[in-house]
Amino acid sequence: MLDQNPLSRAWAALTTHTPLHTLVYAIVGVYLARFVYTTFLYARFFSPLRKMPGPSYGHWLLGRLPEVVTGEAGSAVTAWTEQYGRSIRFMGMLGVERVCFLNYKDLKQILVDEPYRFPKPKWAAHLLGVTAGYGLLTLENAEHSALRRFMNPAFAFKYLEMQFPLYLGPVNGLIEIYKDKLKEAGDPEEGTVIELTHGVNACLLDIICSTAFGYETDHLHNPHEPLGESYETLVNLQNGFNMGRIIAILGLPFGPQVVQWAVKQEWTGKGAMALVHKLGLGKGFSELGLFLTHMYRVNKISREMLETKLAEAKKLREAGQTDLDSGKIDILSLLAKASLDENSPYKMDQKLLEAQVLTFLGAGHETTASGMAWAMWELANHQDVQAKLRAECQEILSVSAEPTYAQIKDAKYLHNFVMEVMRLRPPTPQTARVASVDSTIGGRFIPRGTEIYIPNLTINTQKDVWGDDAKEFRPERWDDLPKEYNSSMSLLTFIVGAHSCPGRNMAVHELKVLCCMMVANFELHKTSPDQTVKSVAAITWKPDGGLSLRLKRTTWSS
Template sequence: MLGVSVRTPVQDSMRLARQLGPVFRRKAFGKEVVFVWGARLAAELADEARFAKHVGLGVANLRPVAGDGLFTAYNHEPNWQLAHDILAPGFSREAMAGYHPLMLDAARQLMARWDAEEAAGRAVDVPGDMTKLTLETIARTGFGHDFGSFERVRPHPFVTAMVGTLTHAQRRNVVPPALAPLLMRGAERRNAAHMAYLNRTVDEVVAARRAADASGARGDLLDRMLEVAHPETGERLADRNIRRQVITFLVAGHETTSGALSFALHYLARHPEVRARARQEVDEVWGDAEAPAYEQVAKLRYVRRVLDESLRLWPTAPGFAREARHDTVLGGTHPMRRGAWALVLAVMLHRDPEAWGPRADAFDPDRFAPAAVRSRPPHVFKPFGTGARACIGRQFALHEATLVLALLLRRYDLAPEPGYRLRVAERLTLMPQGLRLRLARRGT
């Protein structure tokens, strides 16, 4: 859109939001977008009786590869409810406890890599290594697949294809439609190749599972997609939709969590008093155990506050769109026709002084202490979206990220690279750019 950087449209919108207030409209190239970030207005948009998820902007640009997967399905498409009902038990407490050992194994691979880097006196590439970790975690727990990320010097081609597809989806939003055929011809070809690679990779994962001995059933997400029928209708997921769901989980299941971990590690490295307090909690909760039991992770309440505060300042999914179910008036003054939509700018909602106080841009995990949470109005913290279409894997991501932060805090002291200033890369999701940390093994 006019005046928006192709590379940083979210951060450009943040600057405009500070100038224009809690609701503003931008129009360019025949597109019009209403941005909302005020806490009161966002609370209205969270009302499921009046508003529903809107699939638009960059999310719609992912439909050629993700189709009617859980994240990109339109509300009227029946496969969303079918897949949700079949897959929801895959995120139950019992299922999560089963994933815990596999999460630990992936984290141990990361720490072996970081041990080697620390011994060699090298800083670690935080976003790169968090991406490897979270890709391996969702691939192994959900689909029984090992990408071998930690044996690679370069990112796995799946990651390259995924980043390319996400970046392309974002950039299509800010290129004039009339000029897109000229300006994006090469980019469209690369994107087609990226999507073909994602499809091919997932087809191979599914084919390998189907070829396996049925006695080796794992009960993971892929088994549920292939074997489980809807409990009421008996309907099953079609092959094409299974591919779309696997792509959705592999991409969404690791891209946002890797960003959340990277931002949290940045803030931990910058705030030694927070780091010390979090580490003390880990030592007290785990005692002498080498690794925690599943139940112990939930007891790391301060570590979780660090994660939540990082997600507040930089929600890796920085916004979500809501559309009116019927004609209505937002905030008593902004009429919306049925089907009209607005983009909730979560990265600014999370900084609204009305909800978060005058120092809303400051990092302070105690914002998520129980009393502080109770004192705030509802619907002001939305890192996973809202309503019926909120992220199905939220508890999976939070357990994984809390576990990993605790393991790293217990093993290493973290220090920022001299002179580093936080820069944020945008590819539909947000990620610290060029973040490297120096490590020192504790007790060595």
């Protein structure tokens, strides 16, 4: 009589040695052995980096990753480099080795001299690609170099100056909104507590949409405008836990291809949300549905904007107006016109042009919004700095209600203040590279596949460059830079080399205008003497849950 015990049948199946069973067991055994070797044995006993200084291995599976992603941005690596030296190794997840170099010569080799030997790791490239477009941020080698040369003219200073008036409408709109809130509060002496980042983010979104796309959102006054609403939703989904989810999905076989396909289908987000409501699935599935829904909407609007820009560019060309300065001067219009230039050695296809919309939104808006949040926090914490900055900005605005491009560019203390914010509060406090081939850095052999952690914040605050007060907020330091200061390497907020930020000057000018108008019109104070801010570092580093401060109207000096 056959044994009906399920465990007995399972054991019999496992111990049956047919050729197919033997092959399956062999494959499983090979993969298991490889997993054990790479995760537990290689780094400890065989890696050429095993004697490199650095902290212990940490968690048996996650390594030192929890400390890197959960602590204050950059704090773990800063502590390790202070303890173990300027070149260290630490363990990532699943036995992945990460190395970190602080010496300028080593950083120059990685970022400037040989940037395409050290590209972004695949997980980082796909994370940026999904959230900020597969364009300038993700391309490498000759394709990246050609695209960068093609795009550089659109960021020329002359266009920055021509676009400057477009900043003023949204900034003035934000100032009026805050003035109205103070009037409603009715107590000019005490002022009122306002959550500031929501309005600032809307203002900066209106600016980037106008200057980059020639697209009027007015998200400040119309929170349900489709592009603004979707992008704000996507930004609110950014946290370490959700980034971990996306990275895990992207690490699956065909994960990147599935995600790229899913965000361009209207039904995927709706389907996920329907399952949430029908089956009572948890928050994770709900946020996945929101992500897919709003990524689809942003992609759809991007395609529509691009089609409009290409049609406008073709009309100009048919009318004989082939100069870049003809017609609209927003960045997307400039790129669309350049893409039709028959004499251009580089041809940007529609897919790549479309990707730049997400790139400009992600790199052009979110980083600036994070920087402005920290700028307001530093003002509230340093009333002496705020008073000095206010005096300069009110002097500028005493001539005219709106500053000019030249006035903002030449405002010395405003420049110092913004640069100090960028030094101590870089929107992207760290980045990563990977050795694509066996390499030698600082005389040390670096095997192919080794991840290189670049701690922007740590580099920005090195005491042997900036002095013992390197971690203190002191804008005056920019009047007398230390002799150890290196104009390329001492401030890595915008990276350096082939992958440096092409929109750096635009971002800095946006921050200057907004800081100038805010501090001239309002006093910014902490809500209480013991107020603290918890930060979160996902794609960008920003105050967790926004930033609330007490605002009061200023007194204008005569």
